[in-house]
Amino acid sequence: MTFGSFSRHLSLLGAGLALLATSTPVLPQDGNDEARLRRLEAEVRALQRKVFPGGDGRFFEPEISAEPSTRPAAPTTSTTAVTDILTRLDALETQLQRQTALNEENTNTIRLLTERIETLESAGASGSVLTPVPAVTPAPTSGATRSVTPAKPAGPSPERLAAVQGIAKPQTDDAADDEYSYGFRLWEARLYPEAQQQLTMFVEQNPKHWRATYGRNLLGRAYLDDGKAKEAAPWFLKNYQEDKTGARAGDSLLYLAETMIAMKDTSRACIALAEFSETYPALASGRLQSQYEANRSKVKCN
Structure with missing residues (x-):
């Protein structure tokens, strides 16, 4: 509504109120005066509606009234927080499913390892021999950048099977x-x-046995004699650090020097x-x- 329109409405309202003020405050004598008074009141209410849109109980009584709604207003809070919570719940559920699957895989792996150990122990108790370990020969390469597929391990030869089976396992009280x-x-x-x-x-199953110092030393020799000095x-x-007073601790220290010589590490040797x-x-x-003395002759130490 413009300022000019608002001023005109106020003028009309003032005119209507002035007309009411000049009327005689006595009861009308006939029906015409009563009808005229009601018409003027209706015109004043009409002016009030134009000047005060929406109505105001102080100036006129609204013609239509509605019961106040007892229903609470709809929340205006954004649903972003709820969406975030649902997303996080979905992520947690997915993570839980993955963890459950991983636990099942680990359980299955442990079960297979346990069965393997039980099989080895049963074989040892019955005097069975170890499964022969076949040698693996790497496939030759003709160029530095050529990609080759590793050769599959060949099965043990009949001669090797016979050799392993020919080694009897002792059966004593220890x-x-x-x-x-x-x-x-x-x-x-x-x-x-x-x-x-x-x-x-x-050595892994009997770290405190009196034979442990012999076992660790002989294991090192089994690798060294197999050309695997690094292992x-x-x-x-x-074996030397575990117990320097052990029966084979000194042997291991001397074989360690020999291993360093094989690896061409003169300083450590x-x-x-x-x-x-x-x-x-x-x-x-x-x-x-x-x-x-043989090892000393192979290196020049300061």
Whole structure:
């Protein structure tokens, strides 16, 4: 509504109110006066509606009244928060499903490993031999960038099967000692992969047995004699550090020096030789003297 229109409405309202003010405040004498008064009141209400849209109880009574609604107003809060909660619940449910699947996979893996261990233990208890470990020959390459498919492991030859089956497992009152002795027999027969498998099982299952120092040392030798100096070194070092007073701790330290020589690590070889002569002088001049001097002759130490 413009300012001019609003002013005109106010003028009309003022005229209507003035007309009411000049009327005689006595009761009308006939029907015409009563009808005229009602018409003027109706015109005033009409002016009020134009000047005050929506109505106001102070000026006139609305012709149509409605009961106030008791229903609460609809919430104006955005549904973004609810959407976020639902999204997070979906994500948690997905994560829970993945975790459940992972737990099932782990349970299945543990079950298979347990069955494998039980099979090996049953085989050991019955005097069975280890499964022969076939040698793997890598496929040759004709170029540095050529991609080759690794050769599949070949099955053990009949000769190897016969050799492994020919190694008898001892059966005494000391089952742990029998496990070590069986590994020694495999190593002595130069069945190095099978000896490594057997001796690894022995030292892991019997770390406190009196034969453990023999087992760790012989395991290192099984790798060293198989041309795997890198795999042998940790076992020699572990056996020396585990118990320096052990029956084969000195042997392992000297074999560690020999392993470093095979790996062309002169510095560490010299350190091992020096520590051996200082820690085990009786062995250096006695049982292991020839091996000690042979290793010293292979390196030049300061």
